[in-house]
Amino acid sequence: xxxxxxxxxxxxxxxxxxxxxxxxxxxxxxxxxxxxxxxxxxxxxxxxxxxxxxxxxxxxxxxxxxxxxxxxxxxxxxxxxxxxxxxxxxxxxxxxxxxxxxxxxxxxxxxxxxxxxxxxxxxxxxxxxxxxxxxxxxxxxxxxxxxxxxxxxxxxxxxxxxxxxxxxxxxxxxxxxxxxxxxxxxxxxxxxxxxxxxxxxxxxxxxxxxxxxxxxxxxxxxxxxxxxxxxxxxxxxxxxxxxxxxxxxxxxxxxxxxxxxxxxxxxxxxxxxxxxxxxxxxxxxxxxxxxxxxxxxxxxxxxxxxxxxxxxxxxxxxxxxxxxxxxxxxxxxxxxxxxxxxxxxxxxxxxxxxxxxxxxxxxxxxxxxxxxxxxxxxxxxxxxxxxxxxxxxxxxxxxxxxxxxxxxxxxxxxxxxxxxxxxxxxxxxxxxxxxxxxxxxxxxxxxxxxxxxxxxxxxxxxxxxxxxxxxxxxxxxxxxxxxxxxxxxxxxxxxxxxxxxxxxxxxxxxxxxxxxxxxxxxxxxxxxxxxxxxxxxxxxxxxxxxxxxxxxxx
Amino acid sequence: xxxxxxxxxxxxxxxxxxxxxxxxxxxxxxxxxxxxxxxxxxxxxxxxxxxxxxxxxxxxxxxxxxxxxxxxxxxxxxxxxxxxxxxxxxxxxxxxxxxxxxxxxxxxxxxxxxxxxxxxxxxxxxxxxxxxxxxxxxxxxxxxxxxxxxxxxxxxxxxxxxxxxxx
Numbered sequence: 001x002x003x004x005x006x007x008x009x010x011x012x013x014x015x016x017x018x019x020x021x022x023x024x025x026x027x028x029x030x031x032x033x034x035x036x037x038x039x040x041x042x043x044x045x046x047x048x049x050x051x052x053x054x055x056x057x058x059x060x061x062x063x064x065x066x067x068x069x070x071x072x073x074x075x076x077x078x079x080x081x082x083x084x085x086x087x088x089x090x091x092x093x094x095x096x097x098x099x100x101x102x103x104x105x106x107x108x109x110x111x112x113x114x115x116x117x118x119x120x121x122x123x124x125x126x127x128x129x130x131x132x133x134x135x136x137x138x139x140x141x142x143x144x145x146x147x148x149x150x151x152x153x154x155x156x157x158x159x160x161x162x163x164x165x166x167x168x169x170x171x172x173x174x175x176x177x178x179x180x181x182x183x184x185x186x187x188x189x190x191x192x193x194x195x196x197x198x199x200x201x202x203x204x205x206x207x208x209x210x211x212x213x214x215x216x217x218x219x220x221x222x223x224x225x226x227x228x229x230x231x232x233x234x235x236x237x238x239x240x241x242x243x244x245x246x247x248x249x250x251x252x253x254x255x256x257x258x259x260x261x262x263x264x265x266x267x268x269x270x271x272x273x274x275x276x277x278x279x280x281x282x283x284x285x286x287x288x289x290x291x292x293x294x295x296x297x298x299x300x301x302x303x304x305x306x307x308x309x310x311x312x313x314x315x316x317x318x319x320x321x322x323x324x325x326x327x328x329x330x331x332x333x334x335x336x337x338x339x340x341x342x343x344x345x346x347x348x349x350x351x352x353x354x355x356x357x358x359x360x361x362x363x364x365x366x367x368x369x370x371x372x373x374x375x376x377x378x379x380x381x382x383x384x385x386x387x388x389x390x391x392x393x394x395x396x397x398x399x400x401x402x403x404x405x406x407x408x409x410x411x412x413x414x415x416x417x418x419x420x421x422x423x424x425x426x427x428x429x430x431x432x433x434x435x436x437x438x439x440x441x442x443x444x445x446x447x448x449x450x451x452x453x454x455x456x457x458x459x460x461x462x463x464x465x466x467x468x469x470x471x472x473x474x475x476x477x478x479x480x481x482x483x484x485x486x487x488x489x490x491x492x493x494x495x496x497x498x499x500x501x502x503x504x505x506x507x508x509x510x511x512x513x514x515x516x517x518x519x520x521x522x523x524x525x526x527x528x529x530x531x532x533x534x535x536x537x538x539x540x541x542x543x544x545x546x547x548x549x550x551x552x553x554x
Numbered sequence: 555x556x557x558x559x560x561x562x563x564x565x566x567x568x569x570x571x572x573x574x575x576x577x578x579x580x581x582x583x584x585x586x587x588x589x590x591x592x593x594x595x596x597x598x599x600x601x602x603x604x605x606x607x608x609x610x611x612x613x614x615x616x617x618x619x620x621x622x623x624x625x626x627x628x629x630x631x632x633x634x635x636x637x638x639x640x641x642x643x644x645x646x647x648x649x650x651x652x653x654x655x656x657x658x659x660x661x662x663x664x665x666x667x668x669x670x671x672x673x674x675x676x677x678x679x680x681x682x683x684x685x686x687x688x689x690x691x692x693x694x695x696x697x698x699x700x701x702x703x704x705x706x707x708x709x710x711x712x713x714x715x716x717x718x719x720x721x
Binding site for chain 2 (some may be wrong): 050118119122123127130147179180181182303304305308311
């Protein structure tokens with residue numbers, strides 16, 4: 001029996017095991033939504049903007065490790081997805097985005113809601129497709145999921161013109177994929193693995209720098225074994241948070257621009273940096289010339305293009321972090337703690353802190369939350385000071401529990417990502433920590449959460465402005481504070497209540513324990529607004545152009 | 555420093571824009587780019603001359619390889635390859651200078667493909683140096699238009715750049 005390409009698309013998604021799709025309908029994607037109407041297995045979550053659908057899909061993917069799916073119509077629907085797609089691309093998150101397109105005969109004529117979305121997204125999708133022939137749909141969907149989830153994961157977009165979607169085809173889902181231009185390499189080169197193991201055995205002051213690749217390849221166990229076997233301290237990147245438990249004695253926490261002083265100093269003093277699934281981003285390395293000046297560098301990454309891109313690698317290994325670490329482990333010698341471990345303990349005494357003023361400090365709110373949840377929660381964030389404080393003061397102990405836009409730094413990410421996270425792990429506590437700036441970008445998604453009976457807890461740091469930008473202006477613009485205060489801020493408690501979300505506002509330290517009690521106890525959504533000081537800075541801080549061991553406040 | 559890369563790509567619409575887009579957004583400079591189908595109609599071959607140091611060339615190769623439509627990227631070594639470019643030059647050719655131009659063209663084994671009362675079109679094939687030398691010699695006559703195809707290249711001998719067929 002023949003079915004339309006739109007039906008074939010839905011069937012193909014079901015064949016890929018997709019349970020939930022986040023999206024927003026429109027004209028050009030009508031045939032797809034019409035087919036969705038009859039779908040039995042596939043659940044569609046209607047967000048309040050397309051951008052949120054893309055973020056929800058990426059939050060779902062980050063938490064579950066599976067491909068997140070979002071869809072939108074042509075034109076503005078597709079362009080609204082763009083920020084979410086770019087966010088997923090920068091953090092290597094597997095997402096398949098489906099967009100409606102105007103009919104093929106109209107493409108290129110600037111008709112209503114037409115935009116060249118494959119052209120627009122080429123720079124920040126792993127691959128994309130404009131479907132020209134209806135019979136290609138099953139193959140394209142299969143390829144899209146394969147490309148998104150294998151190698152270095154990333155977003156793939158499928159643009160489906162309306163007339164193609166309406167064309168009837170014989171449905172047959174392909175079993176195999178033939179992509180001669182795409183062959184990700186998983187196994188590390190044996191010779192390089194032996195060289196790496198030898199370097200680890202000989203190193204006197206090694207440090208592991210664990211990136212997002214550990215989380216995405218599920219290599220946390222191998223990472224732990226390597227660290228413990230050879231007594232190597234572990235620093236993580238922002239994306240690597242959760243890959244190594246931060247309550248472990250070998251943990252150095254996060255390194256980089258707002259990293260811990262001991263992580264940054266340990267890397268600077270080390271004689272061997274073992275980068276696992278990290279790309280040496282500029283926020284991590286500070287001034288590249290001053291980065292780990294005494295160290296040889298082992299760089300393990302699945303993407304060959306990352307090796308030698310930012311920092312020169314002495315021992316490059318292209319491969320899947322989990323598999324490479326498994327192999328390295330076989331040749332690494334068991335070690336007892338050395339002088340280096342004593343030195344690390346010494347460095348860790350010089351910790352970072354904040355000034356507990358009379359006012360409620362955002363850092364202590366996160367510390368309290370961390371104590372109370374003991375790392376057993378999924379924390380999503382937006383982007384700004386609050387995000388850095390979460391990275392610094394919340395003790396993450398499990399992979400895939402810190403869900404945040406690292407590479408692109410997308411404000412408005414956290415709340416929709418929390419929605420996606422909740423669909424991925426319905427039984428976990430999901431908490432979005434946000435500032436009033438970021439929250440106002442996608443706050444309409446409270447409606448999506450309520451409509452779907454999701455329990456999403458929100459902690460809102462209200463400083464009536466953009467704290468991190470203000471901090472940058474303090475340092476780089478001689479305190480010329482330009483457009484960082486909001487002249488008007490709504491009553492967030494009343495706003496939440498209008499969404500039928502219970503909410504409370506606190507302004508002092510004494511109210512904090514009770515507020516966290518309530519946050520944890522609430523069954524449904526809950527908003528806790530905390531009034532905080534906009535002059536609270538994120539420390540330590542490495543200034544632009546400085547090496548990472550030169551920190552302000554660390 | 556100029557490096558010639560031979561890139562086998564899927565013969566799909568949009569591939570050229572992906573490759574060109576990659577160069578512009580990563581800040582790589584293309585000196586020339588020539589594209590056409592190969593012995594296999596499903597596959598096109600792009601010959602790209604890149605301007606940049608070893609780091610840039612390495613990055614270009616790796617980033618090109620990441621494109622799903624790119625099947626293979628190979629570096630062409632000048633000493634081990636033959637490279638050619640075709641150029642069409644429309645030159646001022648009043649009757650009194652015409653024979654002189656024809657003479658130059660003969661020395662370069664160029665073809666005269668069009669003659670009008672006041673101008674001629676000359677077609678020349680050769681490597682970059684030959685084309686440049688020819689252009690220099692014609693300049694005094696007045697070059698009205700000049701079009702080059704960009705370099706295409708193949709390895710000498712039996713060495714080929716082909717996709718490895720799967721077993």
